Amino acid sequence: MKDRFRQSMAWLHTWLGLLFGWLLYFIFITGTLGYLDTEIDRWMRPELPVASYPPSQKMAIDRAQAFLQSHAAHGQRWTLTLPIDRNEPYLHVSWQAARAGAPAASGTAYLDPGSGRQIETRDTGGGQALYQMHWRLHYLPPLGSLWIVGIATLALLLALVTGIVVHRKILADFFTFRPRKGQRSWLDAHNVASVVSLPFQLMITYSGLIFLMFSFMPLVAAAWYGPGQASQDVFLDEVFPPLASAPAAGRSAMLLPLDRLWRDAQDRWGPNAVAALEVQDPNDAHARVHVIGNFAAGPLRATSILTYDGVSGERLAERQAWQSGPKALRDAMLGLHEGMFAPPALRAIYVLSGLLGAVMIATGMVLWCVKRRQRAERGRDMAHAGLRLAERLNVAVFIGLPVAIGAYFWANRLLPTGMAHRAELEMHALFAAWLLMFILAALRPALCAWKEQAIFAAVAFGLLPVLNAATTSRHLLQSVPDADWVMAGFDLASLAIGAAFAGLAWKVKRHQARRTLC
Amino acid sequence: MLIAVALLSLSVPGMAALAFAMERHQTWLAPRWRGRNARLALRAAGITLLASALACAVVAIGWSFGVLLWLGLLTPSALAIVGVLALGQKCSER
Secondary structure (H helix, E strand, O other): OHHHHHHHHHHHHHHHHHHHHHHHHHHHHHHHHHOOHHHHHHHHOOOOOOOOOOOOOHHHHHHHHHHHHHHOOOOOEEEEEOOOEOOEOOEEEEEEOOOOOOHHHOEEEEEOOOOOOEEOOOOOOHHHHHHHOOOOOOOOOHHHHHHHHHHHHHHHHHHHHHHHHHOOOOOOOOOOOOOOOOHHHHHHHHHHHHHHOHHHHHHHHHHHHHHOHHHHOHHHHHHHHOOOHHHHHHHHHHHOOOOOOOOOOOOEOOOOOHHHHHHHHHHHHOOOOEEEEEEEOOOEOOOEEEEEEOOOOOOOOOOOEEEEEOOOOOEEEEEOOOOOHHHHHHHHHHHHHHOOOOOHHHHHHHHHHHHHHHHHHHHHHHHHHHHHHHHHHOOOOOOOHHHHHHHHHHHHHHOHHHHHHHHHHHHHHHOOOOOOOHHHHHHHHHHHHHHHHHHHHHHOOHHHHHHHHHHHHHHHHHOHHHHHHHHOOOOHHHHOOOOOHHHHHHHHHHHHHHHHHHHHHHHHHHHHOOOOOO | OHHHHHHHHHHHHHHHHHHHOOHHHHHHOOHHHOOHHHHHHHHHHHHHHHHHHHHHHHHHHOHHHHHHHHHHHHHHHHHHHHHHHHHHHHHHHO
16 A cells, blocks of 8 residues: 555656656756846946945945936836845946837936946846746746746645655665666656755745735635725735825826935934835826835845935835835745845855755656666667657757857857847747757767756856956956956856866766777 | 854754665674674763754854854755765775
């Protein structure tokens, strides 16, 4: 009885894993890069200086307001993001065109907080575009990718739970990895990677589903508020109390100096608590200013927001960070998932745990193939088409994706900076390189493909610091003496990744030597 | 960062003690560290070390960050012991 239960769980674990593993690997790799999003952003915009955090934001706010006033006086919305910490290292403004205005009248800019001068940067998707693929599968429509990612997440949660059931000796095998034993080693690696990071894997999967709860379980709210969009809006208004919004009056009026509202918020919240300001209908008689606290101040991803009348300066509304216990639980889950609050040591653990998740998936998939390949070679079974397909997809996804991400970074440095649609072309470069890896994997014997693509990845990452030196002045010989650790850290990490892939290529070659295929 | 290093200096030996308390990894130890009593002592030492790491973390940086950092650091600590044991086995096979 107990064994039959375990067997059926093993069946579920295997096939859920096989069906969703490649997509989940993509989600894990891009999500892990998301923990380093602003660092990647910086590398991909080498024009930006080393981040410096001014002791007071007053000057930055004045400069940003002056800039927006001269560039987008009649915009519909302004956003001022203040340089406060690792999550927001630069003074950044964005503006949205007036409702009737051309979309080209919207824009964003990095500003020097001292002089208010715009810092011209290349057009790039940066680390954010990489990170957003974590849930926005790039070429697919938003709702479609939300559902696909959501179902994959559900599958992962099931795979984790069934995996725990299937694994007979979690404690006895806790520290066991037996190298060079073929199938046994792959199983050990799969177990060790999963078990030592299990709390993280459960947390990240469950909290990932929490992100989707309003879309995936609308009936829970509908049961209390009634069906339909209107009742859904009532529900959302209760969860997120509205912020005294008002339609534009159509009469122009002087916008107050924003630093006055910022100071009022600081007086209520304490120093360095304001992360951003948002202005609705600036220079209109009904202008509204939202002063937003720091979402990354702690594991609870929530913050207070104050709303002011932009003309009189009257305080109109305050939305507290803490609304209710259940909402706080949700905020804590989202906060833990995104890890925005994490200081460097904890951030490193997040990255390690994310990579272990990718290793967990990859070793599981390789194990599936190794098991069936051995059976096929003993002649009991043909190497069926499914096995050959899985072997090839494994290479093209596990090694091909890193090659493609390398191509994205190369495109960032090689495409001319003035080019139109540059950010999109970088993305196309990523997917074109990835497509190429799929084609190569289909054409070559699987073991050769492992070696070749590992060499591609080693070259792509190993030479990134050289490319950086050839195309910018922010290379290692400059960034290390300047203590520009974001730039230097990226270059050094690239070298390490390149070396790791070179090591993998070498291992595959040694493994191959007995067979001499290529 | 400093607190992470301090915690690792407790949790890595803690994980090592727990590993050596297991039947399978006992062969690594000198004979007088083997056997039932030694295993119980090693397990107690391991648990004490991990618990004191948790206590230090909570005292130093508070409940929410402390528990998170402690839980997070268990992963690299265990991984390090897995690596050392695997490397040791590789060497002994030669």
